[in-house]
Amino acid sequence: AQSVTQLDSQVPVFEEAPVELRCNYSSSVSVYLFWYVQYPNQGLQLLLKYLSGSTLVESINGFEAEFNKSQTSFHLRKPSVHISDTAEYFCAVSSGGSNYKLTFGKGTLLTVNP
Amino acid sequence: NAGVTQTPKFRILKIGQSMTLQCTQDMNHNYMYWYRQDPGMGLKLIYYSVGAGITDKGEVPNGYNVSRSTTEDFPLRLELAAPSQTSVYFCASTSTREGSNEQFFGPGTRLTVL
Numbered sequence A: 001a002q003s004v005t006q007l008d009s010q011v012p013v014f015e016e017a018p019v020e021l022r023c024n025y026s027s028s029v030s031v032y033l034f035w036y037v038q039y040p041n042q043g044l045q046l047l048l049k050y051l052s053g054s055t056l057v058e059s060i061n062g063f064e065a066e067f068n069k070s071q072t073s074f075h076l077r078k079p080s081v082h083i084s085d086t087a088e089y090f091c092a093v094s095s096g097g098s099n100y101k102l103t104f105g106k107g108t109l110l111t112v113n114p
Numbered sequence B: 001n002a003g004v005t006q007t008p009k010f011r012i013l014k015i016g017q018s019m020t021l022q023c024t025q026d027m028n029h030n031y032m033y034w035y036r037q038d039p040g041m042g043l044k045l046i047y048y049s050v051g052a053g054i055t056d057k058g059e060v061p062n063g064y065n066v067s068r069s070t071t072e073d074f075p076l077r078l079e080l081a082a083p084s085q086t087s088v089y090f091c092a093s094t095s096t097r098e099g100s101n102e103q104f105f106g107p108g109t110r111l112t113v114l
Helices: none
Strands: A003-006 A010-014 A019-021 A023-026 A032-038 A044-050 A056-058 A064-068 A073-078 A087-094 A108-113 B004-007 B010-013 B019-025 B031-037 B043-051 B054-057 B064-066 B076-078 B087-094 B109-113
Touching: A003 A087, A010 A019, A019 A108, A023 A032, A023 A087, A032 A064, A032 A073, A044 A056, A044 A064, A044 A073, A073 A087, B004 B087, B019 B031, B019 B087, B019 B109, B043 B064
Parallel strands: A010 A108, B010 B109
Antiparallel strands: A003 A023, A019 A073, A023 A073, A032 A044, A032 A087, A056 A064, A064 A073, A087 A108, B004 B019, B019 B076, B031 B043, B031 B087, B043 B054, B064 B076, B087 B109
């Protein structure tokens, strides 16, 4: 069985400050890792994903995440946040296999204040 | 492509009523999923389908039914609505042919059972 723990339920920061949203996972097999973002009253959008290869993955809007196999972590970072980054962020893990199911963390609400 | 579409956007049901949440995707994805999202709990998998005519239970299937008669459609049926089914429901799809495991989400249906 696989599981995901997002260590912070809420993260308030000021605009232009750096931010890190933490995610740890557990799985007995190789995994694929994802960060999804949910803006208010919307569905989930893929932010970035790790499938294989380079352990550092980047999104088009300045976020990055690093896959750390020894620490079973996939923390999300951004060096300077904007008001528009205010949203809920979900970390998810999949082991592929025959059903490609995703297991989600409980989410981290990032609030960027002016 | 419209992607994943869901109807209705909002619905209020009385206890004991039934309804069907519609989900359609136009990306020719073979896998489809239904999740429910409750505050602070992340997303929980209700049912999923790996292709037309094949469905299976997820983590929280009680009180729900699904069918998959076509590749495009994956309706979710609530037979006897209960207050515990008040939630936001998301449909998602993915193509295992691409091997990325990325799931594409619909905009959600917000259901209230009174």
